[in-house]
Amino acid sequence: MRPRLALPSVSTLHKNLSIPVCCKIRLLPKLEDTIKLALVLQNAGCQVLAVHGRTRESNSRGPADWAAIRQIKEALSIPVVANGGVDELEDVERCLNETKADAVMVAYPALLNPRFFGGGEKADGVELLHEYLSYVERYPAQSKTIKSHARKLLKPMWGKHKDLREQLEAWDERDQAIASVVLRIAQELKYRIDNGIEVDLKPPEAELEEGDGYALFGPQADDDY
Numbered sequence: 288m289r290p291r292l293a294l295p296s297v298s299t300l301h302k303n304l305s306i307p308v309c310c311k312i313r314l315l316p317k318l319e320d321t322i323k324l325a326l327v328l329q330n331a332g333c334q335v336l337a338v339h340g341r342t343r344e345s346n347s348r349g350p351a352d353w354a355a356i357r358q359i360k361e362a363l364s365i366p367v368v369a370n371g372g373v374d375e376l377e378d379v380e381r382c383l384n385e386t387k388a389d390a391v392m393v394a395y396p397a398l399l400n401p402r403f404f405g406g407g408e409k410a411d412g413v414e415l416l417h418e419y420l421s422y423v424e425r426y427p428a429q430s431k432t433i434k435s436h437a438r439k440l441l442k443p444m445w446g447k448h449k450d451l452r453e454q455l456e457a458w459d460e461r462d463q464a465i466a467s468v469v470l471r472i473a474q475e476l477k478y479r480i481d482n483g484i485e486v487d488l489k490p491p492e493a494e495l496e497e498g499d500g501y502a503l504f505g506p507q508a509d510d511d512y
């Protein structure tokens with residue numbers, strides 16, 4: 288966030304809108320600077336502040352600094368939303384306790400499991416994909432969006448079946464038939480898992496490390512979130 292650009296915008300929005308202005312920041316390298324920024328935003332009219340507990344430089348999937356969020360919360364009088372490090376439903380309570388925040392915000396984990404807040408059993412990716420594609424029929428989406436959602440919904444299932452993931456990645460995003468391709472890949476994946484079929488493949492030359500998917504396929508590491 289660039290305070291010189293953001294502050295007049297927050298102030299103008301606050302003065303001209305009938306709804307509350309909500310801002311979101313990442314941690315700055317120094318906590319005291321982050322607290323100052325948060326206070327300036329509050330003074331400019333921000334009425335809810337979401338704090339992503341990582342710096343811009345830190346990896347988006349590294350640990351989130353909940354202690355820092357707590358200190359920011361303690362310095363402000365407006366509600367604070369804690370973000371980052373809430374990967375499972377059980378983390379919500381822990382995050383609220385440790386940060387004393389008023390709410391938590393979840394992004395990436397809810398893309399992996401859209402039933403995140405429903406609790407209960409871990410959702411089956413293929414079942415979720417069917418449901419997702421039924422929504423796509425009603426609310427058409429771009430092929431690249433469908434591919435991106437399929438990648439995340441199936442992520443916990445890829446395991447030894449990276450050849451199928453590669454098939455998905457190789458699919459030309461301009462191709463309109465993406466929904467049927469995605470379904471075919473998902474069904475093959477489920478069939479293999481249900482029947483204990485393992486495909487013995489040499490690792491691709493540029494093998495991706497677990498977690499790289501986020502940097503490569505999700506928001507890039509240098510996105511200013």
Ligand SMILES: Cc1cc2nc3c(=O)[nH]c(=O)nc-3n(C[C@H](O)[C@H](O)[C@H](O)COP(=O)(O)O)c2cc1C
Nearest residue numbers: 311339370371372373392393394395396505506512
């Ligand atoms: C697909 C996607 C899009 C995002 N877009 C934005 C955005 O436009 N603005 C923003 O401030 N953060 C954005 N983020 C970052 C999230 O709001 C959040 O700060 C970050 O993912 C950490 O939270 P998480 O651990 O729950 O994913 C995005 C994240 C994802 C996964």
